[in-house]
Amino acid sequence: MDSLTEYFQSYLTALETYNVVGALWVNIQLTFWSALCSLVLGTVLALMRISPVPSFRWAGTAYVNIFRNTPLTIIMVFCILVAIFQLQLNLSSDFNFNFFLWAIVGLSVYHAAFVCESIRSGVNTVPLGQAEAARAIGLSFLPAARLVILPQAFRGAVAPLGNTLIALTKNTTVATVASVPEAAGLMKTMIEFRPDVIMAIFATFALGFVIIVIPIGLVTTWLSNKLAVAR
Amino acid sequence: MASSSAAAGSSPRSNQPLVLLKDVNKHFGPLHVLQNINLEVTKGEVVVVIGPSGSGKSTLCRAINRLETIDDGEILIDGKKLPAEGKELANLRADVGMVFQSFNLFAHKSIVENVTLGPLKVKKMKNGAAKELAMSLLKRVGVANQADKLPAQLSGGQQQRVAIARALAMKPKVMLFDEPTSALDPEMINEVLDTMVQLAKEGMTMIVVTHEMGFARKAADRVIFMADGQIVEQATPEEFFTNPKSDRAKDFLGKILNH
Numbered sequence: 001m002d003s004l005t006e007y008f009q010s011y012l013t014a015l016e017t018y019n020v021v022g023a024l025w026v027n028i029q030l031t032f033w034s035a036l037c038s039l040v041l042g043t044v045l046a047l048m049r050i051s052p053v054p055s056f057r058w059a060g061t062a063y064v065n066i067f068r069n070t071p072l073t074i075i076m077v078f079c080i081l082v083a084i085f086q087l088q089l090n091l092s093s094d095f096n097f098n099f100f101l102w103a104i105v106g107l108s109v110y111h112a113a114f115v116c117e118s119i120r121s122g123v124n125t126v127p128l129g130q131a132e133a134a135r136a137i138g139l140s141f142l143p144a145a146r147l148v149i150l151p152q153a154f155r156g157a158v159a160p161l162g163n164t165l166i167a168l169t170k171n172t173t174v175a176t177v178a179s180v181p182e183a184a185g186l187m188k189t190m191i192e193f194r195p196d197v198i199m200a201i202f203a204t205f206a207l208g209f210v211i212i213v214i215p216i217g218l219v220t221t222w223l224s225n226k227l228a229v230a231r
Numbered sequence: 232m233a234s235s236s237a238a239a240g241s242s243p244r245s246n247q248p249l250v251l252l253k254d255v256n257k258h259f260g261p262l263h264v265l266q267n268i269n270l271e272v273t274k275g276e277v278v279v280v281i282g283p284s285g286s287g288k289s290t291l292c293r294a295i296n297r298l299e300t301i302d303d304g305e306i307l308i309d310g311k312k313l314p315a316e317g318k319e320l321a322n323l324r325a326d327v328g329m330v331f332q333s334f335n336l337f338a339h340k341s342i343v344e345n346v347t348l349g350p351l352k353v354k355k356m357k358n359g360a361a362k363e364l365a366m367s368l369l370k371r372v373g374v375a376n377q378a379d380k381l382p383a384q385l386s387g388g389q390q391q392r393v394a395i396a397r398a399l400a401m402k403p404k405v406m407l408f409d410e411p412t413s414a415l416d417p418e419m420i421n422e423v424l425d426t427m428v429q430l431a432k433e434g435m436t437m438i439v440v441t442h443e444m445g446f447a448r449k450a451a452d453r454v455i456f457m458a459d460g461q462i463v464e465q466a467t468p469e470e471f472f473t474n475p476k477s478d479r480a481k482d483f484l485g486k487i488l489n490h
Contacts, residue, residue: 129333129334129335130335130337130338132298132329132335133329133335133397136296136298136324136327136331136398137324137349137353137398138321138322138324138349138401139352140317140318140321143352143353147352148337151339152338155339229338230338230383
């Protein structure tokens with residue numbers, strides 16, 4: 001019993017030394033901004049993939065196939081080594097914030113490919129007749145997409161978009177290779193300096209992500225039912 | 232016809248056909264669905280297209296506002312050639328109203344929003360004016376009291392009447408009906424047909440693909456009988472139903488009229 005109390009005591013000192021909540025907050029910020037950017041980029045890509053212009057369709061398909069099939073770590077390392085160090089492309093003059101922004105870029109371009117495919121699966125839930133009716137009243141492609149197709153497609157895409165968001169949340173840990181001080185990086189440091197409570201450290205971070213991710217799953221499931229288009 | 236009766240009409244070219252199809256051909260793979268179709272529809276005329284399924288009548292109807300592309304030939308609406316794509320085609324489609332077999336009301340928009348969408352976004356009409364127009368059209372087709380509901384809350388017959396109102400809101404020169412009553416329960420067919428008969432009486436140019444022979448007798452100026460991708464016969468409804476000339480038409484009428 002004593003050893004258990006002792007273990008717990010040393011775990012508490014580890015928590016006092018390192019700011020776990022602060023690190024997880026960085027992951028939440030990365031998730032938020034990357035989700036926003038990849039949603040915009042993914043929507044543009046989905047529009048390209050369903051557009052009547054063959055070259056747009058081709059470009060959209062090429063993007064999805066390249067970025068969906070490249071490991072996120074490689075994209076992230078590319079952002080740091082090539083974009084920042086080789087090409088000196090700085091998004092901010094603040095050294096750390098620059099890395100943070102490039103991490104968002106890396107996460108966004110990668111997840112945009114998945115967002116695009118989620119939206120496209122939503123487009124497939126919209127009957128062809130909706131597009132035909134939109135065209136028949138004189139709407140051209142973009143207005144028809146904006147006013148008729150996408151509003152219904154997004155409602156049909158809530159569940160797959162939720163899956164992508166959950167994957168994105170957990171993938172923000174890859175930002176550690178871009179030296180962003182987030183949870184996975186902190187965990188590595190803690191394990192290095194406090195191997196005495198290694199199990200508890202693992203459990204802490206696992207639990208941290210579960211707490212962040214479970215509400216996303218619940219909300220998207222609830223939303224996908226609530227927003228479903230009655231036909 | 233050559234004399235300048237133009238001054239009387241609203242259009243300066245009222246003596247030319249409103250819809251003109253010249254040698255139109257279309258294939259679906261090996262299937263030749265439209266074979267050298269030639270058709271003229273003048274302003275105010277109501278043309279009913281009938282024929283067995285697979286005869287190409289729906290394809291013909293959809294080709295007129297280019298929901299189906301054609302392989303060769305020409306389609307002219309009010310003297311203007313149907314453009315290939317883009318803004319011009321959209322403008323031309325706004326002049327051609329279309330009513331579908333499956334209604335195709337915008338499922339996420341209310342009834343009144345379904346009708347105002349075209350006037351607002353294509354004709355850039357003001358909000359108040361579009362709403363007023365929509366309500367008057369919904370009243371005309373008898374569903375004004377359902378204006379704030381969603382399409383899924385209406386019966387099929389009501390939805391189809393809304394679809395007619397939506398097409399009319401664009402003030403089209405011609406209305407296309409692609410089997411407008413085929414997806415309806417029997418008790419709802421008449422409410423839609425009554426709306427169409429009323430529209431025909433008001434002088435709307437209409438091309439109607441249908442299996443409703445009663446409507447053809449009552450409202451059509453001309454019946455076109457299609458089979459195997461060809462226009463086999465065209466005549467007034469009176470003549471066509473009492474004295475069909477081709478064997479295909481006799482066979483078809485024999486199957487559907489002798490219950």
